[in-house]
Amino acid sequence: xxxxxxxxxxxxEQKAKGGCMRTVLVLALLLLAILGVLTYLTFxxxxxxxxxxxxxxxSPIPAPGRDLGxxxxxxxxxxxxxxxxxxxxxxxxxxxxxxxxxxxxKERVELKGVWVRLTENRAEVIIEREIMGxxxxxxxxxxxxxxxxxxxxxxxxxxxxSGGRFGRTEVPQGYLLIVMGAFDSLGAAYGDELAIFRxxxxxxxxxxxxxxxxxxTPPES
Numbered sequence: 381x382x383x384x385x386x387x388x389x390x391x392x393e394q395k396a397k398g399g400c401m402r403t404v405l406v407l408a409l410l411l412l413a414i415l416g417v418l419t420y421l422t423f424x425x426x427x428x429x430x431x432x433x434x435x436x437x438x439s440p441i442p443a444p445g446r447d448l449g450x451x452x453x454x455x456x457x458x459x460x461x462x463x464x465x466x467x468x469x470x471x472x473x474x475x476x477x478x479x480x481x482x483x484x485x486k487e488r489v490e491l492k493g494v495w496v497r498l499t500e501n502r503a504e505v506i507i508e509r510e511i512m513g514x515x516x517x518x519x520x521x522x523x524x525x526x527x528x529x530x531x532x533x534x535x536x537x538x539x540x541x542s543g544g545r546f547g548r549t550e551v552p553q554g555y556l557l558i559v560m561g562a563f564d565s566l567g568a569a570y571g572d573e574l575a576i577f578r579x580x581x582x583x584x585x586x587x588x589x590x591x592x593x594x595x596x597t598p599p600e601s
């Protein structure tokens with residue numbers, strides 16, 4: 381009798397394991413389907429022609445303007461305001477971008493450029509690539525600045541990733557996890573500039589994103 385009960389228990393256990401395996405398989409197939417759809421969306425690239433400083437062909441490289449790294453450093457040390465326009469940010473990126481496509485498809489994928497679109501209260505960072513010299517695709521991330529006034533008028537600055545775009549389609553923040561490697565590489569390429577931004581934020585600098593420009597103002601201004 382005990383043997384029969386044991387056999388019945390084993391069957392129930394195997395049935396439960398089979399159900400779990402089916403659930404995992406369904407979830408894996410669903411994930412692959414989502415990745416496939418998102419990849420497809422990136423090949424319907426967004427229109428970049430409204431971005432000041434965007435160039436369909438990044439060569440020849442535009443004449444260098446202000447060194448934005450030095451502009452930020454001077455503003456930090458001197459305690460004065462700095463305004464960066466969308467055009468000069470994008471020209472600076474064209475002149476200084478050094479990262480390249482890595483991974484399995486690096487021989488077939490060319491990094492065409494990285495662009496910044498500044499709109500009211502939001503910056504959009506866009507990575508533009510070209511596949512085998514024929515097909516363009518874009519991914520982007522939205523960044524929003526939140527500044528909170530605390531005790532003794534101390535300002536704390538938060539930078540939020542508030543979603544992005546796969547091609548022309550807007551996606552919520554969670555989907556950016558799929559492409560964060562590309563944005564992390566970009567951040568590493570501009571580590572010095574980002575470090576200055578962090579110091580300015582710690583110095584309670586007021587940050588305002590407007591249409592076409594980024595304005596940084598020290599607290600005493």
